[in-house]
Amino acid sequence: MRIAIAGADGRMGRMLIEAVLQSPDMTLTVALDRAGSPALGQDAGSFLGQETGVAITDDLGAIANADCLIDFTRPEGTLAHLQACVEHGTRCVIGTTGFTEEGRRAIQAASQKIAVVFAPNMSVGVNATLKLLDIAARLLNSGYDVEVFEAHHRNKVDAPSGTALAMGEAVAHAWGKNLDDIADWARHGETGARETGRIGFSVMRGGDIVGDHTVFFCGTGERIEISHRSSSRTTYAQGSLRAARYLARKEFGLFDMQDVLA
Numbered sequence: 001m002r003i004a005i006a007g008a009d010g011r012m013g014r015m016l017i018e019a020v021l022q023s024p025d026m027t028l029t030v031a032l033d034r035a036g037s038p039a040l041g042q043d044a045g046s047f048l049g050q051e052t053g054v055a056i057t058d059d060l061g062a063i064a065n066a067d068c069l070i071d072f073t074r075p076e077g078t079l080a081h082l083q084a085c086v087e088h089g090t091r092c093v094i095g096t097t098g099f100t101e102e103g104r105r106a107i108q109a110a111s112q113k114i115a116v117v118f119a120p121n122m123s124v125g126v127n128a129t130l131k132l133l134d135i136a137a138r139l140l141n142s143g144y145d146v147e148v149f150e151a152h153h154r155n156k157v158d159a160p161s162g163t164a165l166a167m168g169e170a171v172a173h174a175w176g177k178n179l180d181d182i183a184d185w186a187r188h189g190e191t192g193a194r195e196t197g198r199i200g201f202s203v204m205r206g207g208d209i210v211g212d213h214t215v216f217f218c219g220t221g222e223r224i225e226i227s228h229r230s231s232s233r234t235t236y237a238q239g240s241l242r243a244a245r246y247l248a249r250k251e252f253g254l255f256d257m258q259d260v261l262a
C-alpha cells in the first residue's frame, strides 16, 4: 500500500513514518505538514537519520500518490486533507481529535465517497476497554456515580480527550442516554451535591504523559475503577496501520476501530 502521512513532523506523524518504513507491505509515498512548517522540504526520515526520498510538503495534490492517508493533525487540517482524499479517491485513517459536530458531519459526508476509519484511539487496549465499560455500565446502571478522569502531556490542545469522550459515550449509550444530556464537563465553586445519573469529567495536563484514562463507578461502600494507561505511542501507530490495511478492502463507508478489530 502507498501511504501518505499528514502531520509528518508531529509526535504521531514521526511514530507513523517509522512504523510505515518498518512495514514490508507499505511504502511511504507522501509526507504532509502545515504550510509554514519549518519541516517542509526535509526528508521525512531525517529524524531517524534515514533517507526515504520523500520530502515533507504542504502540497495536498500529492495525496493523489497514495492509496491511504493517515492523518494525526488538527481538525481544520484533517478536514482539508479529507477533501483532497475525496478528490483523489484516497482512503483515509483519521486519528485527530477535537472535532465539532459540524466537523464530524463533514467526515460522515466524505465517507459516502471514500472509505474512512475515524477513531479517537487506535490502541487495541483502549478499544477492549470500551467493551469492558459497556458491560460495567449495564451491570452498574443504578446506585453508581460515574466519573471519567484523563491525563495527558502538557502539549495536548483539546479536552477532554477524544478517548475520554468515547468512554463517556460508551457508558451513556449503555444507559440509553445521550452523553451531552448527562455530562458534567467541569466543577468549580459551590456546585451543590452530585446529581444521580450524571457523568463527570476531569482532566489533568502535565509533562510527557502519553495518555491515562480511568472510569470510576462509585457506589456505597465500594468503587470500581477501569483504567487504561499508554506508555508509548507505538500502539496508536500500529493500530493506524491495521486500520489502513482494513480500508484496502473497502470502497467507501465510515468505520471505527471496533470494526477494524472485529
Ligand SMILES: NC(=O)C1=CN([C@@H]2O[C@H](COP(=O)(O)OP(=O)(O)OC[C@H]3O[C@@H](n4cnc5c(N)ncnc54)[C@H](OP(=O)(O)O)[C@@H]3O)[C@@H](O)[C@H]2O)C=CC1
Residues within 6 Å of the ligand: 006, 007, 008, 009, 010, 011, 012, 013, 033, 034, 035, 037, 038, 072, 073, 074, 076, 077, 078, 094, 095, 096, 097, 098, 119, 120, 121, 122, 123, 162, 236
Ligand atoms: N486516535 C489516536 O489513537 C490518537 C490521536 N491523537 C490525536 O492526534 C492529533 C495529533 O497529535 P500529536 O501528534 O500529539 O500532535 P502534534 O502537535 O505533535 O502533531 C500535529 C502535527 O500536525 C501539524 N498541524 C497542525 N495544524 C495543522 C493544520 N491545520 N494542517 C496540517 N497540519 C497541521 C503540526 O504542525 P506544527 O507542529 O508545525 O503546528 C504537527 O506536525 C491530536 O488531535 C491528538 O489528540 C494522538 C495520539 C493517538
Ligand SMILES: O=C(O)C1=N[C@H](C(=O)O)C[C@H](O)C1
Residues within 6 Å of the ligand: 097, 120, 121, 152, 153, 156, 160, 161, 162, 163, 164, 210, 211, 212
Ligand atoms: O493527544 C494525545 O496525545 C492523545 N490523543 C487521543 C485522545 O484525545 O484521546 C488519544 C490518546 O489519548 C493520546
